[in-house]
Amino acid sequence: MRTEGDFIKINEWLLPLSWLYGIGVRVRNWMFDIGVLKSQSYDIPVISVGNITVGGSGKTPHVEYLINLLHEKQKVGVLSRGYKRKSRGYLLADKDTEMREIGDEPFQMKHKYPDIYMAVDKNRRNGIYRLTHDEQTKDVDVILLDDAYQHRYVKPGINILLVDYHRLIIYDKLLPAGRMREPQEGKSRADIVIVTKCPKDLKPMEFRVLKRAMNLYPYQELYFTTLQYESLKAVFHDERKPLSSLPKGVNILLLTGIASPQQMVMDLKPVSENITPMAFGDHHQFTEDDAERINSTFADMPKPKVIITTEKDATRLNSLGTLSEATKNSIYALPIRIRFMLEGEEEFNNKIISYVRKNSRNSILAKRKDDHKS
Incomplete structure (x- = not known):
């Protein structure tokens, strides 16, 4: 069996550039932490799914898992930047939108789930504003942000960080020597951390070792998922x-x-x-x-x-x-889908559904009316 960190390759000769890159990222994060740069919260459920490494952590199947969980009872909007698309600005996809206009992953999700609002915009704040205010989409109940962990101008209600089992951040290095977008202490912003692509035959002792290695705060919840092929x-x-x-x-x-x-x-x-x-x-x-x-x-x-x-x-x-x-x-x-390990699926599902229900517009309006009456 292969072990965690087995896909990591560090270009040692690039470590000085990684050190300089890390200074820039830390300064940016510090400016958000002290409020020089502002993060915006929303009165609608916003769930972010992202990572702190470049590519390959399984964002799309995890976003699709959330769509599956929510779309039958909630009007789901998914907002992506639309990586490598040929269009610019905000674009709401329909059944006739071509792949080159929105990118391959948004195209895939829209065709799998035609009832969702699938939008692309590099500016996530503008994308959320358009989804919640445009006549065509203003009935949206929950917004899923695809690959927005570093987009700190938006403060999601739940921040989900994905970590590839084969590229654990405790072993990786910052760009360009490694594939990390920011230092591993950036994981502290996550409400939920999911170790993805785990081997199906992981032993209980190995799960315990991984939990210790991730070294999360008490307020953070840790889950493990594996890939299941259809x-x-x-x-x-x-x-x-x-x-x-x-x-x-x-x-x-x-x-x-x-x-x-x-x-x-x-x-x-x-x-x-x-x-x-x-x-x-x-x-x-x-x-x-x-x-x-x-x-x-x-x-x-x-x-x-x-x-x-x-x-x-x-x-x-x-x-x-x-x-x-x-x-x-x-x-x-x-096709692939994700499966939670250690019987974590029910707990994860309940956490997501509870957050969406408590923070839906209807719940917020009802609470405001009750507060006004009292």
């Missing part, structure tokens, strides 16, 4: 099939444009040892040259064979016109 979903035709249905020893071309593809390689090993990783950078925009390379690599692989990619990458592969028919017919997305 049935493969064909990208270019209508078909679903479980991973277990793949032939024994199948040759897998693992096609990814995500920050940490190592986890998928590990998780697919029980299915087949014959895995050919084809990894691109995070949020990579696939080109026609990439398509030719994918075609060629897949054609040279022996049968039986299949191409497995992520849901996020599937949204970007859809627009490639030069993928061969053989390639298209063999590409499957592997």
Whole structure:
């Protein structure tokens, strides 16, 4: 079994630059702490999901978990900056909005949950204002902020920090030597810390070691989640099939444009040892040259064979016109969802639902009326 911190690589020669970067980040955080820079609170439930490392901690499946938890009884708005989108400013997505206008992750969430308000805006305060005041969206009940842990101009009601089990912040270093956006003491702003991507076979002693290593304050709650894979979903035709249905020893071309593809390689090993990783950078925009390379690599692989990619990458592969028919017919997305460990799901769910109910606009208005009467 691999251990926590096993995906961390430190570029020692860049540590002096990390030290300078850390000074800048600490000064900025200090200015927020003493009130020189102002954080704004809201009279609507706002839940932030983010991290203090660059990419790969599982933000999207955790945001989707919250959507699943809330959207049947609450009007959910999700606000993202829309990383690598081609548009600017505030944009509210609808069913016809293209991926390049809002980014791959918002596009994925909007198509999975068409009943939510999916908005993008680099300026989170402006995005929240638009969601709560525009005629089209002013009935929003709760706003989920995707990747906003460093956006301190907004003060969320619940701040959720995600920490990748394989890149624990206690072992990592600041950018550019490591992948941390801010010093690990920044975790003190979190109300909830979730260690993500945990191996399914963690022992009780290992959980206790992790709890001590995270060294949280009494007011902070710690949870652990692991990834659970659902049935493969064909990208270019209508078909679903479980991973277990793949032939024994199948040759897998693992096609990814995500920050940490190592986890998928590990998780697919029980299915087949014959895995050919084809990894691109995070949020990579696939080109026609990439398509030719994918075609060629897949054609040279022996049968039986299949191409497995992520849901996020599937949204970007859809627009490639030069993928061969053989390639298209063999590409499957592997959807993931998160599962809480140590029976933490009910406690986490109750905390989120209770916060949203107590801080909903209806509850606040009722309280104001009661206060006025008294």
